Amino acid sequence: MTTHQIAEPFIDIVADLSRHLSPENRYQRLLTTFRTTFPCDAAALLRLDGDALIPLATDGLAEETMGRQFKVAEHPRLEGILRSRQPTRFPVDTPLPDPYDGLIPLTGDDLHVHDCMGCALYIDDSPWGVITLDALDPGAFDTLDTAQLSVFIHLAEATVKAADLIQKLEHQVQHEHQIAREMQANVQQSMVGQSQSIKDLKKEISTVAASDLTVLVCGETGVGKELVARAIHDQSHRREGPLIYVNCAALPENLVESELFGHVKGAFTGAADARSGKFELADGSTLFLDEIGEIPLATQTKLLRVMQSGEIQRVGSDQNLTVDVRVVAATNRNLQEEVSAGRFRADLYHRLSVYPIYVPPLRDRGRDILLLCGYFLEHNSRRMGLPRARLTPECEPILLTYSWSGNVRELGHCISRALLKARGDYRLDNHSIISITPEHLDISHENNASPAMPLPVSNAGPAAAAVANREALTLKEGIDQFQRLWIAEQLEQNHGNQAQTARQLGMDRSNFYRLLKRLQLN
Incomplete structure (x- = not known):
């Protein structure tokens, strides 16, 4: 044959x-x-x-x-x-x-x-x-x-x-598409709201996302600036790459350059191996610089050079590396005031603020507060394995008239605490839905501040304020309360500048940042 x-x-x-x-x-x-x-x-x-x-x-x-x-x-x-x-x-x-x-x-x-x-x-x-x-x-x-x-x-x-x-x-493609859909769904679901300010914000995101312009996301603490940065990345042509995140406020001052630009072996004590920086990791993708106002002045000069030329040098190296990175930065500080005070370079500010986006505070979003409550209740109920939960009608006016100085983050913490407290009152044989009452919310309009972030209540200072309530607190609770009051007062005097406050308190900045997180002050 x-x-x-x-x-x-x-x-x-x-x-x-x-x-x-x-x-x-x-x-x-x-x-x-x-x-x-x-x-x-x-x-x-x-x-x-x-x-x-x-x-x-x-x-x-x-x-x-x-x-x-x-x-x-x-x-x-x-x-x-x-x-x-x-x-x-x-x-x-x-x-x-x-x-x-x-x-x-x-x-x-x-x-x-x-x-x-x-x-x-x-x-x-x-x-x-x-x-x-x-x-x-x-x-x-x-x-x-x-x-x-x-x-x-x-x-x-x-x-x-x-x-x-x-x-x-095919399975890999389907998996990647599913991840992309879930990421997009999470972004859309998390950016809950029907107010005009949120509609305008989403429009701004869609407008700038298609470009490669540098974006400066501004807004108070807890409004969701990271969420905005992620939405910009996910709607851009760079979405196939990762969004590289850097919390500038949490970086030790002596390691900022190494984290951003990388280092070669032996560049400094402890540099046992060469390491790529965040700019290299974000090559072809997006770099999100959170709390950009905390970058030291010396590093600001090098950051400006990278943004102008697209070239970086690892610490300890003279070799230039070219990167293609889109920068999205965020800050809760007024950088124009920082420029006037000499704490931030004017040329870097102008380079960062090519397209500024302002994220509105929660108090300007009207009844979006109730929609966010629904989102947080659903999310936390599922995470805790609890039945469905709801707010009683008496909660609505309290939530809508509270100022929410901590914004969406504070609201999320408030709903999480309320759900935990309501769970203790929940009886499976009596109820099919967990009901949250004003007592569970535990927010007061007297000082109109988050219970997790109390402000000084006396001109005598934070120590006196903590001692005044000592009978209701354990020793540990009293110490934590004193620390919250003291640090909140110092942050207020420093206009929210965490790095400056850490220096005044004689603390390492990374340790200070962890303390803020433990005390729920950030």
Whole structure:
């Protein structure tokens, strides 16, 4: 038989390799061609999955075969086929049971298979599965063309390998698309609100996201500046890359440059290995510089150079590296005032504020507060494994008239605390929904400040204010209260400048930042 004659039956198989087919359809077409080329009463393609062979396609076998699993150890014929790299044919009088006995649907008596053979399929030298042929005629395979069978087996291996690769790629694409959809859904869901100020904010985000302009996100503490930065990145053409986040306020002053620009081995004490900085990690993507107003003046000069030229130098190196990074910065400070006070470079400010976006405080968002309450209740109920929760009508005026100095972050903390308190009053046999009352909210309009961030209540200073309430507090609670009052007073005097406050209190900036987080002051 000529090569042309050998290859002719398999033209469709080769053509299928470039077609977009489902794995099921691809396997079935392969098996149909196999059975047409090598006449038999039944054929099957089975894939090895652990210790069992799973049918992926059958032709000539009962439909129920597709629902079975053939344990290799329980079927010596299949085990023999799988372990051999050559086609395996079993003698008619072999005592080994045939796994397909009774599975060839025929009218009349239930006939047994008399001639059986199979071939193992190997992918990258590992067993993938088997193809089996069965016939009722004991001599059906006496004249089988072994050269043609060898060609077919190689094509079958190529087909299943291509199907596996295509399926993995499709699953990867679907997974990435799902992640993208979830990220976008999270952004949209988290930016809850129907007020005009939020509609305007979303419009600004959509407008600037399509460009590569540097964005300066401004707004009070807790309004959601990071959320805005993520929305800008997710709607940009750079969304396939990661959003690299840097909290400038949490960086130790002596390591700011290393974190941003990287360093070479031995650049300073402790630099045991070379390290890429955030700008390198964000190459081709977006770098979010949160609390940009905390960057030291010395580092501001180098940051300006990077933004102007797109070139960085690792600490301890003279070599220039070129990066393509979009910068989105955020601050809760008035950088124009910082420029006037000499604490921030004017040229860097103008470079950062190419497209400023102002995030409105919660008090300017009207009834969005109630929508956010619903979002936080749903999120926390699900996270805590609790039934649905609701606000009683008495809560609405309290929530709507409170000033929310901590904005959305403060509201989220408030709802989390209220849900925990309401859970303690919840009785499964009495209620189907957890109800949150004004007592659970625990917010006061007397000083109109978050209970997690109390302000000084006396001209005598924070110590006197803490001592005045000492009978209601444990020692630890009293110390925490004193620290909150003292630090809040210092932050207010320093216009929210955390770095300056840390220096006045004689604390390392990173330790100070962790203390603020523990005391819920940031």
